[in-house]
Amino acid sequence: MNSTQVGTRIRKAKEVLGSSLVILGHHYQKDKVIQFADFRGDSLKLARDAASCREARYIVFCGVHFMAETAAILAQPGQTVLIPDQEAGCPLAEMANVDDVERAWAELGQVMDVEHEVMPVTYVNSSAALKAFCGRHGGLVCTSSNAQAVLTWALAWRPRVLFFPDQHLGRNTAKKMGIPLAEMLLWNPSRPFGGHEAGDLERAQIFLWRGFCNVHQRFHPEDVTAWREREPPTSTSVGIRVIVHPECPMEVVDLADEAGSTAYIIRRVEESPPGSKWAIGTEFNLVNRLAEEHADKFIVSLSPQPSYCRTMNLITVEKLARVLEGLARGEIINPVTVPPDVARDARTALERMLEVS
């Protein structure tokens, strides 16, 4: 079946479902998919959109599993969240599980008064169980848009933060806030006390979980220098500007001209004058879309190899059509549910975030 036929099926199902349906789409989705989203955005915007979709009975999330879970946590009673492919997980989110985090908490508890000295902060790219852990222990969630505001809040309440699962977002944000690298300890969950001497833990202000996004870790400092050499400033142009996502390694963020969430990257490109040149360090579907939407600007991926997120790309129009047609005939395909007690504590952590940012 060609894409026009699949598009017709989706449009028909949307028509049947009317206002009972809302489709949310993350910026990293393919053009073919995101064209059907009623709301598109980054994790923070979509979390807010999910919370505000009070009329819709069905929320179909075109993104990865933790995003749909977040929508399910924030959903109103009677709303159902669905994902076109249950296999679309986030490898970064899977790098921290609740058992390992509970163990880290207990180990820190042997050395300090964790409930008063350590604030747990989870990146939104994490399971509902981890968000619930934060909710239970006075902590909260952050996204790449609000990580600095969240860390500032966390450190105003407790002197240390346990940040998981993305070490790069934690390190880049803390560094921007002026926290010395010597006060950040990388926590290796497969080693006792994260791989440190128990006595060393007290010198840390930030414990950084050893997780990373394999899409953003593919950008290197050499990519930045290569583009600067290729597109240097001239008498009529400032040359290429490098803008990257804070999930990139610190060495890349330090060399870049700017770093920010996908929403920030999009805004900066949109606001720039015609003729601007950008090398962008984030997922390739977004870079490609920006290049197509801004043909009057020179927009390229920072990496010579397109950096796709494999699991985001598991969402296809065919799978979206199947889920929507199921709904149109009263069948729920691929619901995303969170146990009520986990949802309650996770919602506490998410609501703290929404209040802070």
Ligand code: SF4
């Ligand atoms: S781009 Fe990275 S963080 Fe985002 S969904 Fe893919 S693996 Fe996860």
